Amino acid sequence: MSWITKTFTSSIGRKIIMSLTGLFLCTFLVVHLIGNLQLFKHDGGAAFNTYSHFMGTNPIIRTIEWGLVLGFGFHIYEALMLTRRNKAARGSQGYVSNHSEQNSEWTSRNMGILGTIILIFLLVHLYNFFWRARFAGDLPRMGGADPLTRDYDNLYLAVVSSFHIWWYVLLYVAAQISLGYHLWHGFRSGFQTLGLNHRKYTPIIKYVGYAFAVVVSAGFASMPLYFFLFTNADGELAANAPALLQSVAAAF
Amino acid sequence: MAGSNPNAKPMNLTLKVWRQPNRQAQGKIVEYQVKDISPDMSFLEMLDVLNEDLLHAGQDPVAFDHDCREGICGSCDLFINGRSHGPEKGTTTCQLHMRKFSDGDTITIEPWRANAFPVNKDLSVDRSAFDRIIQAGGYVSVNTGGAPDGNEIPVPKEIADRAFEAATCIGCGACVAACKNASAMLFVSAKVSQLALLPQGQVERKTRVENMVAQMDKEGFGACTNIGSCAAECPVGISLENIAILNREFLAAKAASNNLA
Amino acid sequence: MQLDSKIPEGPLAEKWEKHKFNVKLVNPANKRKYDVIVVGTGLAGGAAAASLAELGYNVKAFTYHDSPRRAHSIAAQGGINAAKNYQNDGDSVFRLFYDTIKGGDYRAREANVYRLAQVSVNIIDQCVAQGVPFAREYGGLLANRSFGGAQVSRTFYARGQTGQQLLLGAYSALSRQIAYGKVKMYTRSEMLDVVVIDGQARGIVTRNLITGEIETHAAHAVVLATGGYGNVFYLSTNAKYCNVTAAWRAHKKGAYFANPCFTQIHPTCIPVSGDYQSKLTLMSESLRNDGRVWVPKTVEMAERVRQGQIKPQDIPEDDRDYFLERKYPAFGNLVPRDVASRNAKMMCDEGRGVGSTGLAVYLDFSDIIKRTGAEAVSQKYGNLFAMYEKITDEDPYKQPMRIYPAVHYTMGGLWVDYNLQTTVPGLYATGECNFSDHGANRLGASALMQGLADGYFVIPYTIGDYLAQTPPKPVDTNHPAFAESKAYVQARAEQLLSINGSRTPDDFHKALGHIMWEYCGMARTAEGLKKAKGMIQQLRKEFWQDVKVVGSGEEMNQALEKAGRVADFLELGELMVDDAYNRNESCGGHFREEYQTPEGEALRDDENYAYVAAWEYQGDNQPEKLNKEALTFENVKLTQRSYK
Structure with missing residues (x-):
């Protein structure tokens, strides 16, 4: 084995890959969330479709996409490797009585379960939007004269219709709660693993991580909830939506 | 006869103790009753009572490791009611007192559980993996006799204090026992950061961390997932900051050392 | 046998320098042909094992702990003395020497104590180089404090955990040698006998505490660093495992036991x-x-x-x-x-x-x-x-x-000469298990100093002198003396297991502790000591008729370990009482009520008792023979302590 493989198959090396891919995926979440916020624009999906078209066609984005695939791939692969190693480290005879809830946070001990929920969601999510848009081609078409959206998928409509399916909304929200907890631990953990610990900055990183976890997961979860609860099949605000939302929508 | 509190009432307790005759044998939990336990007793003194009872009854006493009984040698190592060294924070088993329990309690007592810590007998485990990790590099290579005057190596007080805090690790293994992953990172990091912080440790800084981590992995300890149980259960309060330092040292060493192996 | 302390000639300050020049050296190429056994891996043993291995000897180190990091040296809180005079307050080698001799109530050897003060400065340097995190001033230099009533600040410390940090320093040096293969480490191995062949120590017999196996180990020399015997009192500040067994078995094989009654009460x-x-x-x-x-x-x-x-x-x-x-x-x-x-x-x-x-x-x-x-x-x-x-x-x-x-501490221990060699050639004793440096009372922060001085800076020189005069022929355990020792150890374990009486080893230990504390503790009288002697003899008899140990010797058996140690304490206890009875004076930790000043202070009798009482074993249940090593004081004036 060369020093490179040795480094990255060591316990700390694997953790470093977990951390790097995890933090990289965090940046993806930011981009994805900002893009998805276009859903809230009251323009019948024009902005969102422009955004999704850009994401689907821009060569730079398409290249980075492969990075994303690798990021997810390694994050999941290393998680499996580490879990296997860590399970073996305890040995065949575990504790009869173990009260780890008295010495650590639930989230930090259950990253695997949380990650698995997120993975299941991801597969459904990818099938529903990414696969159908990119490969299956069974999404509703936009048509029209706009050179950017010409003949391209009307992803907005696909999203809005999905967000009116109760079980999909439920899965989506559950996954976002998992993501929130995953990030609650994962964000600061990523910095710790890279050795970025400092008496001045670590407390800041910790609270930024908590805020990140809440904002990102709440941000994503707000979308299906918003469409499920307050809009009609075309994504237009329903008449019975709260007055506050009406006025916010009017402002945009 | 209670020393501090003449009104302290003696307790009767049920103990569920892991019994295992030797390393190869299958173990199991066995239940015992102990009576008239003074709240002023230490936990190990309570086990002494049990063992005296067992011996009188012609039964094999429970084997457990202990020595100084003042919380510094790191010998004692019991997993009590699901916690390393029991319920009290910052305390070794020998300094845990029975006043933390109540009359009629059932107490489960198990050995440290880790693949790298095989059970010798009952509650005694083999922690020699820790020694082998230190042997892999947890030292400064100076022979006796050649040292310069102590004051020729000034160390800023803040650095000396931080190194000292890392150096207080007693090597008991509570961190491994508490960790969901049976990881030894807190133990390893304490020694790595102590020597990485001090000027004396600079010469071998890179090889030390590379070799110690390699040995740690070889012993079969798990990987750290930053859960924090270790630091929470550490009887001498070794901080998680040390694990970050270890990660940093490892990364820097791997990136910059001339070691191609 | 005439006791020869082998103190070098010449002025006090030059003795050690001269001696280092006069000792014979082992050819560097030959060092690897010598095996040395070190029993105990606390400060004295750990330091000795590491230093001897660094020199090139093949070292086998033994501890009954699961790791060499657990010895009771670790529990010392206060600090370690050294005559560095970093504080510019008038300290010097001579002052540390003087304070130690006076503090010991003039019952220690001048030459040994002076050497201790001399090498104290090297200890600090060595430990700093190892990365021991001593307390520092804001300027980055080493901090000192005044300790135990000393008039100068010469105590180096690492908060309240100096012993721990120093032991971890020695442990790290030892670990390095284990990794190099120069030290073979035997953990959870308890020494149960010394093997003496043709009058020379040639090995030991141990019991593997996990498997119960009785093992024999041969070497060209044996170093005991097995600590003190304070646990003879059952209750003490010593760790639970601390015991006299190794020293006592050496005593029974010919090593004299010196000043056993000198115990320190904290x-x-x-x-x-x-x-x-x-x-x-x-x-x-x-x-x-x-x-x-x-x-x-x-x-x-x-x-x-x-x-x-x-x-x-x-x-x-x-x-x-x-x-x-x-x-x-x-x-x-x-x-x-x-x-x-x-x-x-x-x-x-x-x-x-x-x-x-x-x-x-x-x-x-x-x-x-x-x-x-x-x-x-x-x-x-x-x-x-x-x-x-x-x-x-x-x-x-x-x-x-x-x-x-x-x-808290026992000043007495195996008698050693200036080379730290016991009366058995090839058998050395270092640290608390010898008697050498503290006289009748030890000063605070001096135990760590002595352990490390012996291990790092004395034994590496003096053992070479002996080995240089021993042919570098391989030694092995085939000699009948090993089989004999092994049989003795086995028979003893079997005997303990076969009694199947009604009282536990702890029960006997507590009973012995009560006797010792009552009659041979803080204050002693001739009458009380006489009574105690009879009580101990009786208790020992009962022990061998009524002790209860279950299980077998072929497994981990902590009750059996305990019983063996208590059996030895029961013999040592009687010798302590004999020694206290013999010493018709009060000095340091030995206070005989009959001998006190009108103010109630200890009253020494320098004319009759300025000697080391070295006891010679004469066989089971035989009175031991008293040998005297006269103490001469050429550099200090003997005075009566007064704290009024």
């Missing part, structure tokens, strides 16, 4: 709270710098406190007796350990002791708390107060601590 320990008590915990001596020691003035008031009818903090000033301040106005609460201890015992004997057992005095911090605030006191003693509260469930910020003296 005045500030947490008192016994009940019969179940398994050990005592020391509270650092530094507490006496600010705490005031007192008991109630009257027996009646003391009785009320014992019954819990009144709290100590509610006792009016007028009803308190600050007895140390009253009796020793000049030194007050800072009188030496033995004086403070004896006075506490006197108060309790008068019926004025406190706590539910009546065996405690108060150490009161209310004055200093009033003067400087609880915050300042916490800065200084926070960890000690926390430890006290953990053990006693009492808050020393609110009510005075209860303290009582406890056995």
Whole structure:
């Protein structure tokens, strides 16, 4: 084995890959969330479709996409490797009585379960939007004269219709709660693993991580909830939506 | 006869103790009753009572490791009611007192559980993996006799204090026992950061961390997932900051050392 | 046999230099042909094993612990003395030497003590180089404090964990040699006999504490670094495993045992709270710098406190007796350990002791708390107060601590010459297990110094002198002496297992401890000692008829280990009593009530007792033979201590 493989198959090396891919995926979440916020624009999906078209066609984005695939791939692969190693480290005879809830946070001990929920969601999510848009081609078409959206998928409509399916909304929200907890631990953990610990900055990183976890997961979860609860099949605000939302929508 | 509190009432307790005759044998939990336990007793003194009872009854006493009984040698190592060294924070088993329990309690007592810590007998485990990790590099290579005057190596007080805090690790293994992953990172990091912080440790800084981590992995300890149980259960309060330092040292060493192996 | 201490000729300050030149050297290429066994891996043993391996010898190191990091050296709190004079306050090698000789009440060898003071400076350098995190000043240089009533600040420390940090330093040096393959480490191995062939130590017999296997190990020389025997009192500040077995088996194989009655009682320990008590915990001596020691003035008031009818903090000033301040106005609460201890015992004997057992005095911090605030006191003693509260469930910020003296250290041990060689050629003793440097009383922060001095800086030179005169032929365990020793060890274990009586080893140990504490503890009388001798003989007889050990020898069997150690304590105890009875004087830790000044201080008899009592084993149940090594003092003037 060369020093490179040795480094990255060591316990700390694997953790470093977990951390790097995890933090990289965090940046993806930011981009994805900002893009998805276009859903809230009251323009019948024009902005969102422009955004999704850009994401689907821009060569730079398409290249980075492969990075994303690798990021997810390694994050999941290393998680499996580490879990296997860590399970073996305890040995065949575990504790009869173990009260780890008295010495650590639930989230930090259950990253695997949380990650698995997120993975299941991801597969459904990818099938529903990414696969159908990119490969299956069974999404509703936009048509029209706009050179950017010409003949391209009307992803907005696909999203809005999905967000009116109760079980999909439920899965989506559950996954976002998992993501929130995953990030609650994962964000600061990523910095710790890279050795970025400092008496001045670590407390800041910790609270930024908590805020990140809440904002990102709440941000994503707000979308299906918003469409499920307050809009009609075309994504237009329903008449019975709260007055506050009406006025916010009017402002945009 | 209670020393501090003449009104302290003696307790009767049920103990569920892991019994295992030797390393190869299958173990199991066995239940015992102990009576008239003074709240002023230490936990190990309570086990002494049990063992005296067992011996009188012609039964094999429970084997457990202990020595100084003042919380510094790191010998004692019991997993009590699901916690390393029991319920009290910052305390070794020998300094845990029975006043933390109540009359009629059932107490489960198990050995440290880790693949790298095989059970010798009952509650005694083999922690020699820790020694082998230190042997892999947890030292400064100076022979006796050649040292310069102590004051020729000034160390800023803040650095000396931080190194000292890392150096207080007693090597008991509570961190491994508490960790969901049976990881030894807190133990390893304490020694790595102590020597990485001090000027004396600079010469071998890179090889030390590379070799110690390699040995740690070889012993079969798990990987750290930053859960924090270790630091929470550490009887001498070794901080998680040390694990970050270890990660940093490892990364820097791997990136910059001339070691191609 | 005539005792030859082999003290080099010449002026005191030049003896060690000259001796180092005069000792024979082993050719560097030949060093790997010599095997050395080191038993015990505390400060003295760990340092010796590492240093000898660095020189090139093949070392086999043994400990009954699961790791060489656990020896009781680790528990020393206060610090380590060294004559560095970093503080510019008038310290010097000669002053450290003088303080040690005087503190030991003139019962130690001048040459050994001077060498100890000389090498003390090297110890600090060595430990710093190893990365021992000593306390530092803001400028980055080493900090010192004054300790144990010394007039200069020469104590180096690492908070309250100096012993731990020094041991981990030695452990790291040892670990390095284990990794190099120069030290073969045997953990969980208890030494149960020394093998002597043609009058020379040639190996040991051990028991593997996990498998129970009896093993033999051969070497060209054997170094014992097996600690003190304070646990003969059952309750002491020693760790539970501390025992005399290795030293005692060596004694039975011809090594003389010197001054066994010299035991140190530490005045500030947490008192016994009940019969179940398994050990005592020391509270650092530094507490006496600010705490005031007192008991109630009257027996009646003391009785009320014992019954819990009144709290100590509610006792009016007028009803308190600050007895140390009253009796020793000049030194007050800072009188030496033995004086403070004896006075506490006197108060309790008068019926004025406190706590539910009546065996405690108060150490009161209310004055200093009033003067400087609880915050300042916490800065200084926070960890000690926390430890006290953990053990006693009492808050020393609110009510005075209860303290009582406890056995802490044994100055006596195997007799060794200047080379640290016992009366058995090839058998060496280092650290607390020898008798050499502390006389009748050890100064605070000197135990760590002696252990490391012996291990790092004395034995590596002196053992070479012996090995250079031993042919580098391989030694093996085929000699019949090994089989004989092994058979003896096995037979003894079988005997212990076969008795199947009604009392546990701990039960006998406690009974022995009571006898020793009562008659051979803080104050001794000829009459009491005579009585104790009979009681110990009787107890020993009962032990061999009625001890109960279950299980077998072929497994991990902690009761069997314990029984073997108690059996040896039962023999040592009698020798301690003999030695105390023989020494018709009071000195240091040995206080014979018949020999005291009108003020109640220890009264030495320099004319008749300025000697080391080295006892020679004569066979089972035979009186031991007393050999005397006369002590001559050419560089210090013998004076009577006074702390008035």
